[in-house]
Amino acid sequence: MKTPEIILGKTPYRSRRTLGKHHGVIIHDHGKPLISFSHNDYLGLAHHPKVIAAAQQALQDYGSSTNASPLVAGHTELHQALEEQLAKHLSQPKALLFSSGTLANYALIRRLGQNKQPFFVDKTCHASIMDGLAQQTNKVKRFPHNDTHFLERWLHKHGESPHENPPVVVAEGVYSMEGDLNLDKMAALKQYIPFELAIDDSHGIGVLGKNGRGTAEHLGVQVNIITGSLGKALASHGGFIAGSGSLIESLIQSARPLIYSTAIPPASASAALTALQIMANEPHHQQALHDNIAYFQRQAEALKLNCIPSKTAIQGIIIPNTDKLKTVHQALVKQGLLMGMIRPPSVPKNGSRLRICLSAAHSKEQIDRLLQSLKIALKLDHGV
Numbered sequence: 211m212k213t214p215e216i217i218l219g220k221t222p223y224r225s226r227r228t229l230g231k232h233h234g235v236i237i238h239d240h241g242k243p244l245i246s247f248s249h250n251d252y253l254g255l256a257h258h259p260k261v262i263a264a265a266q267q268a269l270q271d272y273g274s275s276t277n278a279s280p281l282v283a284g285h286t287e288l289h290q291a292l293e294e295q296l297a298k299h300l301s302q303p304k305a306l307l308f309s310s311g312t313l314a315n316y317a318l319i320r321r322l323g324q325n326k327q328p329f330f331v332d333k334t335c336h337a338s339i340m341d342g343l344a345q346q347t348n349k350v351k352r353f354p355h356n357d358t359h360f361l362e363r364w365l366h367k368h369g370e371s372p373h374e375n376p377p378v379v380v381a382e383g384v385y386s387m388e389g390d391l392n393l394d395k396m397a398a399l400k401q402y403i404p405f406e407l408a409i410d411d412s413h414g415i416g417v418l419g420k421n422g423r424g425t426a427e428h429l430g431v432q433v434n435i436i437t438g439s440l441g442k443a444l445a446s447h448g449g450f451i452a453g454s455g456s457l458i459e460s461l462i463q464s465a466r467p468l469i470y471s472t473a474i475p476p477a478s479a480s481a482a483l484t485a486l487q488i489m490a491n492e493p494h495h496q497q498a499l500h501d502n503i504a505y506f507q508r509q510a511e512a513l514k515l516n517c518i519p520s521k522t523a524i525q526g527i528i529i530p531n532t533d534k535l536k537t538v539h540q541a542l543v544k545q546g547l548l549m550g551m552i553r554p555p556s557v558p559k560n561g562s563r564l565r566i567c568l569s570a571a572h573s574k575e576q577i578d579r580l581l582q583s584l585k586i587a588l589k590l591d592h593g594v
């Protein structure tokens with residue numbers, strides 16, 4: 211059945227691809243092998259033998275499900291250990307697990323909203339942040355992507371009248387559709403304007419900072435709160451909020467997405483815990499990812515691809531005409547390559563793009579094949 215928006219022609223038709231078995235970056239689509247540039251497995255840890263062994267052991271020791279909310283009986287020693295290690299990894303006092311990154315963002319926005327804190331948010335933040343904010347009765351101001359001057363003006367204006375609580379600025383460490391970052395400029399405002407800075411670092415953890423400690427560590431800045439998904443470099447499923455002890459305690463007492471939702475499976479907690487250990491002990495995965503990013507960028511520049519500037523694993527190639535984007539995407543799939551095809555409303559009008567996710571697990575040959583196929587597909591499609 212079509213949704214009302216599709217009937218009205220407001221959103222492009224979306225469909226899912228039913229995939230078969232995965233062998234690292236090779237996935238099977240009805241028997242046909244495809245090289246995936248779609249998955250956010252930035253360090254290739256979802257297929258690391260230690261991660262798989264840890265998940266298998268947890269399955270044996272704890273069963274396949276927690277079968278309960280964390281506040282009832284779903285919080286195991288694996289969940290506890292993961293929360294402690296996440297907090298340590300991100301240099302935050304405490305961390306709290308949620309069933310997904312989406313629910314973590316909802317819970318955080320709802321909690322901060324209860325303090326009557328106004329929000330200032332980058333317009334391109336993830337849908338879960340925007341949806342959480344849409345339910346707020348507090349003041350919410352959206353500033354244009356990365357426009358720190360705009361933000362500064364709003365913060366100054368806000369500071370002119372007395373307030374009980376400082377505003378919260380919400381941003382992403384690495385933006386999920388652009389792969390870019392400007393947290394340092396934003397954090398610099400904290401030196402002379404009081405506000406709390408909350409970032410979603412789903413795409414920075416594992417990718418940036420020493421041993422993958424994330425965007426804040428990479429840029430040497432302090433943030434108050436970090437949220438994230440375990441479904442990217444952490445090779446698992448679930449989400450978290452990391453911040454002060456009082457924030458975490460207040461969430462345990464009141465966050466409905468925590469209290470009324472089944473805790474993530476022990477195998478997922480164990481996989482993420484092991485991924486954190488690997489980030490600390492095997493830095494060559496992060497190095498391999500950055501070698502691949504630099505390799506892709508050198509060739510993409512030579513080919514004059516219309517790439518969004520990004521030094522992270524997310525590389526966007528803008529193809530403003532959505533029909534052309536579809537043609538190019540289909541040609542690439544035919545060549546055995548899978549990547550995201552992103553259209554409005556997920557991105558702004560004229561911002562349609564191919565979203566390429568690079569991983570430490572890609573070989574140079576696979577990246578060469580991607581680039582050669584892009585060259586052919588883009589050339590074939592005259593006028594791109």
Ligand SMILES: Cc1ncc(COP(=O)(O)O)c(C=O)c1O
Binds near residue numbers: 312338438449
């Ligand atoms: C920036 C960002 N935040 C949150 C999420 C949601 O995380 P999860 O998939 O764990 O719900 C995503 C996932 O797409 C994301 O890209």
